[in-house]
Amino acid sequence: FGTGSIYRMTSFPHRITSPTEPLQVYIARHNTLLNSLDISVISEMKFLIGVCLLISQVAGGPPAEWSCKSLSQTRGSLPSCVLSAKASNDVWYITTQKDASQSGSYMCSVPITGAGVVDTADFYLQGSFDSPTDMSFAGISFNTDSSSSGNFIYFRLKSPAPSNNFVLGNMQRGITQTQKNFDATAVQSGRINFEIQFEDNNLEVYLNGVRHSLASNYQPYYTEAGAFNIISANFRGANYKVSGLKVCTPVICIAPDGSSIKGGDSYTDSDGKKCTCKASGQMECVCDIPSSPCPGGTTRWTDPETCESKCVRGPQYCRSSGDPHYKSFDGKYYDFHGKCTYQAASCGEFEVYFKNYDLIGRAPRYTGRIELKFNGEVFSIENNYVAKVNGQQVQVPYVKTYTNGDRVEIINNGQLEIRLYNKGRNPSVRLRANNAGRYINAEMWLHGSCADLTEGLCGNFNGNPNDDLIQNNPNVHGETYKEYDESCPAPPKPYHPCDDIDNGHAQAEEICSVIKGSPFNQCDVDVGSADGGPLKDCMTDVCYCFIDKSCACDTLDGYATACLNKNPLLGDVKNWRNKITFCPLECPAGLAYQAEAPVPQPTCLNKNPKQEGTERGCFCPAGKLLQDGVCVDADQCKCIHEGVFYKTGDKVIKEGECKVCSCLAGGEMNCEDMECPALNCDDNEIVAHKPDKCCGYCEANWVKAVNPDNKLNQGQNVALTCEIFAEGVFKRHITWYRNGKKITQGLSKNKKILQVKDAGKQDAGEYICQVEKDGKVGEAKFNVEVVLRDVDIIRAKSTDVDFIIGEKIELEVTKLDELKEIYWECNGKRVNKAMERFTVINKAGFNRLIIDPSRKTDAGSCTCIAVNKDGDEEREEIKLSAKEANVELTPIDTDVECKENKKGCRIGCEVDANGATFEKEDLKICKVVGGRKTECKTPNFKNGAYSITFGSNTPASAKGTYVCTAKINGLNFESGKINVSVV
Numbered sequence: 001f002g003t004g005s006i007y008r009m010t011s012f013p014h015r016i017t018s019p020t021e022p023l024q025v026y027i028a029r030h031n032t033l034l035n036s037l038d039i040s041v042i043s044e045m046k047f048l049i050g051v052c053l054l055i056s057q058v059a060g061g062p063p064a065e066w067s068c069k070s071l072s073q074t075r076g077s078l079p080s081c082v083l084s085a086k087a088s089n090d091v092w093y094i095t096t097q098k099d100a101s102q103s104g105s106y107m108c109s110v111p112i113t114g115a116g117v118v119d120t121a122d123f124y125l126q127g128s129f130d131s132p133t134d135m136s137f138a139g140i141s142f143n144t145d146s147s148s149s150g151n152f153i154y155f156r157l158k159s160p161a162p163s164n165n166f167v168l169g170n171m172q173r174g175i176t177q178t179q180k181n182f183d184a185t186a187v188q189s190g191r192i193n194f195e196i197q198f199e200d201n202n203l204e205v206y207l208n209g210v211r212h213s214l215a216s217n218y219q220p221y222y223t224e225a226g227a228f229n230i231i232s233a234n235f236r237g238a239n240y241k242v243s244g245l246k247v248c249t250p251v252i253c254i255a256p257d258g259s260s261i262k263g264g265d266s267y268t269d270s271d272g273k274k275c276t277c278k279a280s281g282q283m284e285c286v287c288d289i290p291s292s293p294c295p296g297g298t299t300r301w302t303d304p305e306t307c308e309s310k311c312v313r314g315p316q317y318c319r320s321s322g323d324p325h326y327k328s329f330d331g332k333y334y335d336f337h338g339k340c341t342y343q344a345a346s347c348g349e350f351e352v353y354f355k356n357y358d359l360i361g362r363a364p365r366y367t368g369r370i371e372l373k374f375n376g377e378v379f380s381i382e383n384n385y386v387a388k389v390n391g392q393q394v395q396v397p398y399v400k401t402y403t404n405g406d407r408v409e410i411i412n413n414g415q416l417e418i419r420l421y422n423k424g425r426n427p428s429v430r431l432r433a434n435n436a437g438r439y440i441n442a443e444m445w446l447h448g449s450c451a452d453l454t455e456g457l458c459g460n461f462n463g464n465p466n467d468d469l470i471q472n473n474p475n476v477h478g479e480t481y482k483e484y485d486e487s488c489p490a491p492p493k494p495y496h497p498c499d500d501i502d503n504g505h506a507q508a509e510e511i512c513s514v515i516k517g518s519p520f521n522q523c524d525v526d527v528g529s530a531d532g533g534p535l536k537d538c539m540t541d542v543c544y545c546f547i548d549k550s551c552a553c554d555t556l557d558g559y560a561t562a563c564l565n566k567n568p569l570l571g572d573v574k575n576w577r578n579k580i581t582f583c584p585l586e587c588p589a590g591l592a593y594q595a596e597a598p599v600p601q602p603t604c605l606n607k608n609p610k611q612e613g614t615e616r617g618c619f620c621p622a623g624k625l626l627q628d629g630v631c632v633d634a635d636q637c638k639c640i641h642e643g644v645f646y647k648t649g650d651k652v653i654k655e656g657e658c659k660v661c662s663c664l665a666g667g668e669m670n671c672e673d674m675e676c677p678a679l680n681c682d683d684n685e686i687v688a689h690k691p692d693k694c695c696g697y698c699e700a701n702w703v704k705a706v707n708p709d710n711k712l713n714q715g716q717n718v719a720l721t722c723e724i725f726a727e728g729v730f731k732r733h734i735t736w737y738r739n740g741k742k743i744t745q746g747l748s749k750n751k752k753i754l755q756v757k758d759a760g761k762q763d764a765g766e767y768i769c770q771v772e773k774d775g776k777v778g779e780a781k782f783n784v785e786v787v788l789r790d791v792d793i794i795r796a797k798s799t800d801v802d803f804i805i806g807e808k809i810e811l812e813v814t815k816l817d818e819l820k821e822i823y824w825e826c827n828g829k830r831v832n833k834a835m836e837r838f839t840v841i842n843k844a845g846f847n848r849l850i851i852d853p854s855r856k857t858d859a860g861s862c863t864c865i866a867v868n869k870d871g872d873e874e875r876e877e878i879k880l881s882a883k884e885a886n887v888e889l890t891p892i893d894t895d896v897e898c899k900e901n902k903k904g905c906r907i908g909c910e911v912d913a914n915g916a917t918f919e920k921e922d923l924k925i926c927k928v929v930g931g932r933k934t935e936c937k938t939p940n941f942k943n944g945a946y947s948i949t950f951g952s953n954t955p956a957s958a959k960g961t962y963v964c965t966a967k968i969n970g971l972n973f974e975s976g977k978i979n980v981s982v983v
Helices: 003-009 023-029 039-055 474-480 504-516 534-544 549-566
Strands: 067-070 082-088 091-096 107-113 123-129 137-143 155-158 165-168 186-189 192-199 202-207 227-233 238-249 252-254 260-262 266-268 273-277 283-287 298-302 309-313 316-321 325-327 333-335 341-347 350-358 365-374 377-382 386-389 398-401 407-412 416-421 429-435 440-446 592-599 613-619 625-627 630-632 639-641 644-646 651-654 659-663 669-673 686-688 697-699 703-705 709-713 718-724 734-738 741-743 753-756 765-773 776-787 794-796 800-804 809-815 819-826 838-842 846-851 860-868 873-883 888-891 895-898 906-912 923-929 932-937 940-942 945-949 960-968 971-974 978-982
Touching: 082 107, 091 107, 260 273, 316 341, 316 549, 325 534, 325 549, 333 534, 341 440, 350 429, 365 416, 365 429, 365 440, 377 398, 377 407, 377 416, 377 429, 386 398, 440 549, 504 534, 504 549, 534 549, 639 651, 703 765, 709 718, 718 765, 718 776, 794 860, 794 873, 800 809, 809 819, 809 860, 809 873, 819 838, 819 846, 846 860, 888 960, 888 971, 906 923, 906 960, 923 945, 932 960
Parallel strands: 703 776, 709 776, 800 873, 895 978
Antiparallel strands: 067 238, 082 091, 091 238, 107 227, 123 192, 123 238, 137 155, 137 227, 155 165, 165 186, 192 202, 252 260, 266 273, 273 283, 298 309, 316 325, 316 440, 325 333, 341 350, 350 365, 365 377, 377 386, 398 407, 407 416, 416 429, 429 440, 592 613, 625 630, 639 644, 651 659, 659 669, 686 697, 703 718, 718 753, 734 741, 734 765, 765 776, 794 809, 809 846, 819 860, 838 846, 860 873, 888 906, 906 945, 923 932, 923 960, 940 945, 960 971, 960 978
């Protein structure tokens, strides 16, 4: 009759007390709960309802969200009948003796309590009572209410007896020690696992998992408030043990509106979250996830903070390898040779950075470190298998757990990896550093919920590779995401090293062509060409290594990963190094390369992990565990917590897990719940909670800036992050201000992060994150300084101009902004219309100054001054250098023999004006007679020279001496002599 109805039957607020009650009567009695049932089908439901009735009689543990404490301490002084009572590893060992001073049915009692046990009317008790030896009976009594009006429950084990029967006693409130009733009935034999619950004046008792209603009225032994008594008859001494003692009591949570919520109860908040009072005493709010299906290739993800639910793609892959070459999430390939730290990706509360280094003082650079910034800490993995947290080296595996369930892992899965688990993402980001000696090949897999949100070298993850780079320029893009606090030169323009090697392109392409063959030809990933993509990346690296084949391996490994991302079942691609023999992977001593090793690998922290897949890399032999760079047996393991080793017997505090542990042999730990002290905060303080600390604490400065001081280059981005050490703070409690004015743009959905993008001078100043809770106000302050670049309003076509005196000078600037004013100054004097030789041409895209004719005094500089609409001014100075014209006239031939009355006799000169302009009319070829130039003629330009001929019939009078002359910019120039003979 439906799963929903079954749930309703097993969720009654009380237990079914009469399993033999006729079914029709039972349904009629509970018709308000079962009104959806059709009585006509009752006969068909008898078996199913019978199963429900049976289930309702089986113990189910403590009520949801009650607070449970171990009972591990004695309370007060022990009576003389108790020889010893000790607890070890959750088991009590008790020895009693007959107290001669007492007689009759006197009972020997051991009062037991535990840290944090509180007096309360309702309780749940759990434990196991082993059969005692050599005694008449033993049992328990419990009181969590008060000494005057307590809750008492009692059962006893008879011994010696063939059946070792136990008898269940009675529970009453306000009973006195003098009341007695010895009406007892044996119900079951053997060891007792007991559960006792008293809630809302209803009692339930489960023995060995079965509910019992039979009880004697035997008076239980009186128990003080807050204690649990193990009792035995004072007839003779006894030895017995009780294990797993635990008491659970209800908790009360305070909702944001100040109302009290009982443990396990819930309500729906303004964000649509279901908020439940948990055993910790805190409200836990979770989202109501839509049930609508997602399209193929996507899965549903719900933000646990904002309840935003959407269908997301699978993780996308980005890498930096070799030169370094970058492949964005959307498949954009490009090179960038900066040598700073650059943001590679971001997603709300975390950012990923790649750190590049210089190799030989020029390209290539290389990536040497991957950083994850999360919760104000920096987790990094580097070349040579080095892991660090906040700059300090740590041991691997490193696991950082936060009280809200977030987790950062640094593990060795054949290579070092960082994994972040938060917001229900498994994982949010995975980072892998493939070690290559002095550098790494950095890889990243980013969760699909970060699509369209991420920024950095890896692009925007929107499915379009064409918009991944700012201005479609790798250098502009990379510099935008550079960390400001690093001083790095501007990256050089990419060039192709194969250009420097004879036949370099062909040699490199021949080596890298293996990417087109087996086993890679099974891949559904474009190899690109010699002009771009994986093939070009490979060729570039090979040429940087002067045609060394091994330098192709980085690209091949990255291509294999991209291939396996699409199809993980391509075993030949996993084993590609076996096929490409010049790419063996060198592993540290003691480790060996495996192409398909199960991951995650067993470690001293987790010796039997659940396998998630396989990975390529360097691994320990089967049965060995990697510890401190050495493969060891399991019994050689040390205790490790957050990257620090501990010795056997050391105390280990696991703040994020709220555990206090003791280090045991073989790296094992014995842990107990951490007890938090009671707090009494001052009026100006609240109970604060840090994400990696178990216990709350009193704090006046409970709102802090993760990154309070920010110095940015113009155009860079920053995420101002407000850290709030208080629970129960929602987005409606958070307000942001910039320079005293409230701002609402650029905020994350939970309002804890403010994104400042493309920073300009308007973004500089003081920012305040203000939080209100329980009538108290906390603030975090941020300072943002924006270093403005030189305002790019105009750009000179040339900043150095050489001119020849007398020639025309043309100076030009390109307009890059909307201008309010533009003018020129030459040698300190502003150009105006009254200056006859100066002409200004002002067009939409440029401004040009013409000086014609030029003079020697024009040498110096002319400056174009432009003011944009915002009032920013830029000055572009152009230096002018003057020189006189220097025209060289060189005879074609200095001795020319002509044949009389024949054509074709030609004389002339080549002209080098050295930048001066002239017309052919400025040139003459003259005959020299008596030192004077006569018969001067204007030459024609032919075959690279200016020349004349003597016509179709060369006369005898053509004989003589000739010169070429030129008059340019008022200066006269003359060639050497040309001797002409006529035969």
